[in-house]
Amino acid sequence: IPAQAAPPLPSWNEGPTKSAIVEFVEKVTKKGSPDFVPENQRIATFDNDGTLWAEQPVYFQLIYAIDQVKKMAPEHPEWKTEEPFASVLKGDMKNVIASGKEGLMKILAATHANMTAEKFRANVSDWLKTARHPKTGRPFTEMVYQPQLELLDYLRANGFKTFIVSGGGVDFMRVFAEKTYGIPPDQVIGSSLKAKYEVKDGKPIIIKLPEINLVDDKEGKPVGIHQYIGQRPIFAAGNSDGDYQMLEWTTAGAGPRFGIILHHTDAEREWAYDRESHVGKLDKALDDAGKKGWTVIDMQNDWKTVFPPAKQ
Amino acid sequence: IPAQAAPPLPSWNEGPTKSAIVEFVEKVTKKGSPDFVPENQRIATFDNDGTLWAEQPVYFQLIYAIDQVKKMAPEHPEWKTEEPFASVLKGDMKNVIASGKEGLMKILAATHANMTAEKFRANVSDWLKTARHPKTGRPFTEMVYQPQLELLDYLRANGFKTFIVSGGGVDFMRVFAEKTYGIPPDQVIGSSLKAKYEVKDGKPIIIKLPEINLVDDKEGKPVGIHQYIGQRPIFAAGNSDGDYQMLEWTTAGAGPRFGIILHHTDAEREWAYDRESHVGKLDKALDDAGKKGWTVIDMQNDWKTVFPPAKQ
Numbered sequence: 001i002p003a004q005a006a007p008p009l010p011s012w013n014e015g016p017t018k019s020a021i022v023e024f025v026e027k028v029t030k031k032g033s034p035d036f037v038p039e040n041q042r043i044a045t046f047d048n049d050g051t052l053w054a055e056q057p058v059y060f061q062l063i064y065a066i067d068q069v070k071k072m073a074p075e076h077p078e079w080k081t082e083e084p085f086a087s088v089l090k091g092d093m094k095n096v097i098a099s100g101k102e103g104l105m106k107i108l109a110a111t112h113a114n115m116t117a118e119k120f121r122a123n124v125s126d127w128l129k130t131a132r133h134p135k136t137g138r139p140f141t142e143m144v145y146q147p148q149l150e151l152l153d154y155l156r157a158n159g160f161k162t163f164i165v166s167g168g169g170v171d172f173m174r175v176f177a178e179k180t181y182g183i184p185p186d187q188v189i190g191s192s193l194k195a196k197y198e199v200k201d202g203k204p205i206i207i208k209l210p211e212i213n214l215v216d217d218k219e220g221k222p223v224g225i226h227q228y229i230g231q232r233p234i235f236a237a238g239n240s241d242g243d244y245q246m247l248e249w250t251t252a253g254a255g256p257r258f259g260i261i262l263h264h265t266d267a268e269r270e271w272a273y274d275r276e277s278h279v280g281k282l283d284k285a286l287d288d289a290g291k292k293g294w295t296v297i298d299m300q301n302d303w304k305t306v307f308p309p310a311k312q
Numbered sequence: 313i314p315a316q317a318a319p320p321l322p323s324w325n326e327g328p329t330k331s332a333i334v335e336f337v338e339k340v341t342k343k344g345s346p347d348f349v350p351e352n353q354r355i356a357t358f359d360n361d362g363t364l365w366a367e368q369p370v371y372f373q374l375i376y377a378i379d380q381v382k383k384m385a386p387e388h389p390e391w392k393t394e395e396p397f398a399s400v401l402k403g404d405m406k407n408v409i410a411s412g413k414e415g416l417m418k419i420l421a422a423t424h425a426n427m428t429a430e431k432f433r434a435n436v437s438d439w440l441k442t443a444r445h446p447k448t449g450r451p452f453t454e455m456v457y458q459p460q461l462e463l464l465d466y467l468r469a470n471g472f473k474t475f476i477v478s479g480g481g482v483d484f485m486r487v488f489a490e491k492t493y494g495i496p497p498d499q500v501i502g503s504s505l506k507a508k509y510e511v512k513d514g515k516p517i518i519i520k521l522p523e524i525n526l527v528d529d530k531e532g533k534p535v536g537i538h539q540y541i542g543q544r545p546i547f548a549a550g551n552s553d554g555d556y557q558m559l560e561w562t563t564a565g566a567g568p569r570f571g572i573i574l575h576h577t578d579a580e581r582e583w584a585y586d587r588e589s590h591v592g593k594l595d596k597a598l599d600d601a602g603k604k605g606w607t608v609i610d611m612q613n614d615w616k617t618v619f620p621p622a623k624q
């Protein structure tokens with residue numbers, strides 16, 4: 001008799017949400033069951049911002065970009081008068097956002113491009129060590145959801161291959177995804193810039209170019225899944241309308257499928273937001289979850305804990 | 313005392329090439345060794361055409377495209393006079409090749425795009441079942457190199473994650489890579505077309521567009537590795553100048569690295585070609601292999617067997 005395994009998903013409250021997840025995993029892994037899915041087809045995709053880690057008050061990657069602009073400012077005296085940099089330096093986020101796509105592209109180019117992939121990785125890694133969340137004071141890699149970490153582990157223990165499919169920058173997420181989520185770099189799919197290979201002074205380098213390669217959001221998510229994973233997931237989790245198409249694509253396939261929407265309902269332990277939010281807007285996907293058969297996680301009721309205990 | 317494992321690489325002749333491979337694998341997997349590489353960094357990338365399967369008399373994917381044009385011809389009476397289709401239908405390959413990039417793009421658009429990813433997959437799968445190699449009469453998936461299948465297995469048994477990084481079409485290779493090489497779709501990187509997601513008559517589909525997304529050849533290989541794998545391999549294998557940059561990028565990294573060039577030297581069991589070949593041209597990479605420290609496989613001398621035994 002094998003030792004009894006610890007019950008799965010300890011940070012999830014008992015109830016229909018947890019039961020639905022466990023029932024799904026049990027039926028697709030049960031040999032001989034009509035719902036059995038071979039291991040090489042057990043593909044699970046997770047959005048990142050607002051699904052695996054928090055996204056308030058703004059996307060953490062935007063906080064990174066702003067911190068980098070501030071750090072680089074001494075070498076760019078022209079930024080004192082050049083928008084959107086001047087507003088970033090003054091902390092006038094309203095003006096930064098008002099600069100629109102063009103402004104954000106300038107910030108992206110300055111902080112994410114025109115450098116080697118190696119340099120970018122080192123910058124993000126350094127930032128993660130010292131940067132702290134403005135509300136909780138915790139490292140950003142501790143602003144992850146404990147129940148989701150358990151869900152990832154549970155799926156992998158049951159032969160699933162877990163992927164991130166996120167609108168966030170792929171090179172940004174790859175710096176911490178393996179250590180934080182147990183998801184290796186090649187299983188992280190995200191928005192990306194074009195890149196170029198060259199040999200400079202005898203040293204081969206990859207340079208990040210200030211040009212969009214893939215916007216891995218909305219219709220871009222099934223496209224990213226097609227290009228990077230090459231097969232349709234049977235399990236997908238998201239938290240916003242940006243995940244609508246990923247969930248639709250995943251759950252429209254034949255055989256057993258599972259779609260999850262994380263609904264941020266917990267103003268006390270995390271944040272409560274949905275239809276009107278400037279990040280993670282959840283409107284159409286919430287309306288359609290019922291008819292699409294997607295499971296809506298009610299953070300306040302379904303989760304015993306939100307964040308993992310502090311490491312120090 | 314554990315049962316003794318079968319000796320690795322049985323289809324490789326004893327000699328410096330096999331020894332170099334085995335020594336490399338043993339040193340990077342030996343805990344405590346200065347050359348030890350943790351499992352999550354044991355990334356191995358293989359070119360496909362001419363490295364894992366044959367590529368003579370022409371790339372097999374081109375044979376697929378030509379067969380598809382012939383199959384589709386009855387629905388396209390205009391092709392009788394429209395180039396390059398007219399030449400394809402007459403079997404005038406010289407004229408087809410003379411049609412250049414523009415002509416090949418037309419063939420690609422007709423046979424690889426403007427259809428769902430699902431339909432394309434089914435077409436390739438059907439073709440693989442019945443198509444036979446023009447010289448050997450064998451299914452194309454049996455035109456693979458037995459010693460390389462053993463090398464893939466050996467690397468995986470030693471904790472390597474094996475990837476294909478090929479100039480060939482990613483959607484084409486993904487149809488057979490898992491069954492043939494044990495490499496799942498998400499570990500296959502290749503040239504690709506852009507794609508689009510849409511819901512048609514209530515059914516979500518991915519459509520392959522007649523527009524290049526990535527040319528995964530030459531400088532495109534390290535770029536593909538960056539975008540899809542997100543870390544530098546420690547082991548790379550190729551057979552042509554198209555692999556130069558992948559080998560350069562791989563072996564220029566710090567710590568132990570291994571680069572392989574398969575030299576087609578066996579006119580009797582396979583084909584002998586290199587500097588002047590219209591496929592798999594191997595010139596600069598052969599010249600530089602010595603100074604770059606790449607191991608050149610001499611097919612005739614290093615391989616006991618070339619192809620696996622026939623399945624039927």
Ligand SMILES: [Ca+2]
Nearest residue numbers: 047049050240
């Ligand atoms: Ca999200």
Ligand SMILES: [Ca+2]
Nearest residue numbers: 359361362552
């Ligand atoms: Ca090749």
